[in-house]
Amino acid sequence: MSPRGVPARVLRLAIVLTLVFNVLALLVMVHTTPIVFTLFMFGAQPLFVIAVVLLIGAVVADLRAKDLF
Amino acid sequence: MPVAVAGAEVAVPRPHGWIGTASDWVRGLGIAFALLDVVLLVLAWRSLRSSAVTPTARGWLLVSVGLVPIMVAFLSFSHGLEASTTVNACGSCHVMTPFVQDLRNVQSTTLAATHYKNRFIPESQCYTCHSDYGLAGTFKAKVEGLGHVWRYTTGRYELPIKIASPFPNVRCLSCHAESQRFLNAAGHPKDVLPSLVDGTLPCIGCHGPAHPEQKKEARAR
Numbered sequence: 016m017s018p019r020g021v022p023a024r025v026l027r028l029a030i031v032l033t034l035v036f037n038v039l040a041l042l043v044m045v046h047t048t049p050i051v052f053t054l055f056m057f058g059a060q061p062l063f064v065i066a067v068v069l070l071i072g073a074v075v076a077d078l079r080a081k082d083l084f
Numbered sequence: 085m086p087v088a089v090a091g092a093e094v095a096v097p098r099p100h101g102w103i104g105t106a107s108d109w110v111r112g113l114g115i116a117f118a119l120l121d122v123v124l125l126v127l128a129w130r131s132l133r134s135s136a137v138t139p140t141a142r143g144w145l146l147v148s149v150g151l152v153p154i155m156v157a158f159l160s161f162s163h164g165l166e167a168s169t170t171v172n173a174c175g176s177c178h179v180m181t182p183f184v185q186d187l188r189n190v191q192s193t194t195l196a197a198t199h200y201k202n203r204f205i206p207e208s209q210c211y212t213c214h215s216d217y218g219l220a221g222t223f224k225a226k227v228e229g230l231g232h233v234w235r236y237t238t239g240r241y242e243l244p245i246k247i248a249s250p251f252p253n254v255r256c257l258s259c260h261a262e263s264q265r266f267l268n269a270a271g272h273p274k275d276v277l278p279s280l281v282d283g284t285l286p287c288i289g290c291h292g293p294a295h296p297e298q299k300k301e302a303r304a305r
Contacts, residue, residue, distance in 0.1 A: 023132045023133065026128075026132055026137065026145060027129065027132060030125050030128055030132075030145075030148070030149065033121070033125055033148065033153055034122065034125050036153060036156070037118045037121050037122050037125070037153065037156060038122075040114065040118045040156045040157070040159075040160040041115065041118045043114075043160045043163060044111055044114045044115045044118065044159075044160060044163055045115070047163065047167035047168060047173060048168075048173060048176040049168055049173055049174075049176065049177070049229060049232070049233050050176075050233055050236075050237065051164075052164040052167070053233045055160060055161075055164060056161075056164075060157060063153055063157060066149050067149065067150060067153075070145060070149045070150055073137075073145075077137075
């Protein structure tokens with residue numbers, strides 16, 4: 016993840032998305048209602064998937080920048 | 085509200101085990117992992133620089149975005165799936181309040197209240213009677229629940245609340261079918277049993293009402 020690879024802001028976005036995921040997960044743990052659980056299932060989990068995709072993209076871009084992939 | 089019989093003067097708590105139940109542990113671990121991940125995310129954020137991503141930052145990112153959230157997702161899903169079947173979860177939507185109040189009323193003689201106050205169903209009473217047996221039943225109940233959440237949040241429902249389709253006998257029979265009380269009841273002569281099994285004679289027809297009559301009120305939203 017060098018300067019030639021993915022910019023740090025992409026990784027920051029992944030961090031923010033994971034943070035939102037964690038907050039909604041905490042909400043499910045502390046106060047579970049059908050609405051909160053639905054929000055977690057269809058809001059938080061896709062955000063986490065996007066964060067992981069961004070992280071994988073960053074790793075691949077970094078490897079390509081180093082001619083390792 | 086105490087776990088034991090609501091409205092009774094003496095409440096006997098249910099056994100809880102000296103280190104709690106599996107559900108307690110799933111919930112506790114889920115909270116711990118989620119809080120841990122928030123701390124790790126803060127560390128990952130602080131380790132990121134605009135010019136380059138250091139090996140330290142890579143480590144924090146891998147753990148905080150790639151690993152710990154998987155555990156959080158698993159524990160939250162597990163807890164949420166179970167917690168959304170409780171009576172409290174069903175009662176969290178105010179249109180369900182009259183049903184849950186009746187359910188917990190020890191004076192009520194409705195079928196639901198009778199099952200609840202005598203703990204014929206130990207827990208998740210709403211869900212047990214309103215979902216079919218097996219994985220397909222659970223999936224169907226969750227999909228229907230999703231529809232309930234959608235209609236509730238968008239206000240696309242009308243009072244009084246009615247059951248979407250006739251209550252199938254198989255939900256009663258999943259508990260009662262092999263019970264001697266059911267098989268030998270005077271009201272269940274042998275020639276009637278096939279009709280009960282194939283559903284042509286609804287259990288609710290003789291054993292209702294399952295819930296109290298709901299007054300027609302103004303649209304809630």
